[in-house]
Amino acid sequence: MARTARIVVPGLPMHVIQRGNNRQQCFRGAADCRRLLRSIQEQAGETGCTIHAYVLMTNHIHMLLTPPDARAIGTLMKSVLQEYTQYFNLKHQRTGSLWEGRFRSSLVQTENYFLVCQRYIELNPVRAGIVTSPADYKWSSYRSNGNGEPDPLLVPHAIYLGLGESDEARRARYRALFSTEIGEHALQHIRDAARSNGALGSTAFIEQIQQRTGRKLRSHRPGRPRKTVQS
Template sequence: MPRIARVVLPGHPHHIVQRGHNRQMVFAHEDDFARYLDDLRELKNVFDVKVFAFCLMTNHVHLLLAPSSTEGLGKLMKTLAARMTRYRNKLEGRSGTLWESRYKSSVVQSDGYLLACCRYIELNPVRAGMVERVEDYRWSSFGLRLTTNAQDDWLDVHSCYELLGLTQLGRQQAYRAFFEAPVADGELKLIRDALQRGQLTGGKQFAEDVERVLGRRVEYRGRGRPAHDLGN
């Protein structure tokens, strides 16, 4: 069965997941996590890709990225994977692949979906029972988003986040409140299914707009739409 053509739209957020080969462990020590994030911080500038959210689990990563070009996303993911593979192979005196051959991706409609995807990504450790509170996990973007040290926050800021408040403190408080609010029915399934199937995470109009840009039919996951903003 042929692979579904990957949809890449410059300037739009893409929810990415890449897993270890055969679900093997990718990050065994703190240095592994730190190295990957150092590479991500460097390479996002090299390939002109914005990073809105991330979560590094032991055997896979979740990223929310917006490339400026069609080629930028693939180049970033390929280089990230290659660097981590060389690093782990050298440490362990081994050879071979570390990651699955193909990462999963879903283009995300910004309005009504981007912040929900951020929450989905950053709550992974809580859902997995690794921590009780989202802020207790070191290797996600949640802590960076709420940091008071501007030098530590290298995440890019989407307009959806800027609309949360008039000040940085106000935006941070609203973002935290969003994580404490109940998740809408069907939100997790909607985001998970779109990612697993390579579909769009968005509504019907968004899908129609994307189809016009690409000149071909695309699938989307729009039922169970997340709330439009954090006030809902």
Template structure:
């Protein structure tokens, strides 16, 4: 997730959205990534990216996309300065437990913002592809989505039904917290798995500043 500097508007017209979207398409191919879901809001973006076996590909991809958008808008507006609020925030997702939930979460952003009443009314998200079957070169269909049915129509209907169901508050809190704090979106079992695979210790902290320690 990446926001505009000081939460300023990044996309002011159709051309701004379209330019950013086209750059995602080009860059995901350049860096060998897959994009399972996306939502471009007026002042921030949400992307679910699979970098394959090259984790650093996400940073390279986002750096190029963000830089292109900044140069594009600064040239058009004849200005200089930062477009984005620093580095993007990220969260590793436990795909088995939360990939579909995270896709749903970002595709419902326009509803939570009061911009539309139904997800299919918003043009700049992956819902049109995943829920309606519209062709979208930007979207790669993940294995959990493909497992929702044996045909395209079955998968679209099952996913549409899933998106419109009431989301548990615990799930919302977990995803929001993970994004804001750059923490894992997953349970304790998944955290231990990541720790074992990479030899690191993962601590998902709660809200507030860390407690000061005695010197």
């Protein structure tokens, strides 16, 4: 049976998740992490995708990115995953697949949901119990988005830029968002949207995407997250 085409709307951000095959370890050291990030940066330049946030976990990766056209995200992921697998297998003397099938993804509504999703990504190491603060984890975008460390991979989204008029004001406002936990409702909404390759947003947003694409989306726990969850 033919695979269902992924829903991509040029100019709308997407949350992307790629897991290791059988949840196997995909990174065995800093050199591996640097290699994948360099590959993502190169392919982002080639495809025109802009990367807003990311995290590299032991056996999976998350990214928040905006594609310029419907094919860009698929091209980027295919090239990055193939190149990294070849590198990883050669370096670690192994064969076979490294990644679990197709990557998962969801469209992300910019209003009300973008920063929730970005926080979700950067808080992965905290939820996993690896660190107590996202600033303590090296392989994520938080050190740049929250603390201003240079990261050539990242292109800030307009929603993030709107947090303040200056870099410091923006970062301070962004760090303050992390003082509030993401509620369970919002966490499950994010996970369900990505699992079904659907959309993360309000009921109205999902309806707009359906009308625009002519595709039926599965709706999980629709509605706008409470302000206490996202602010």
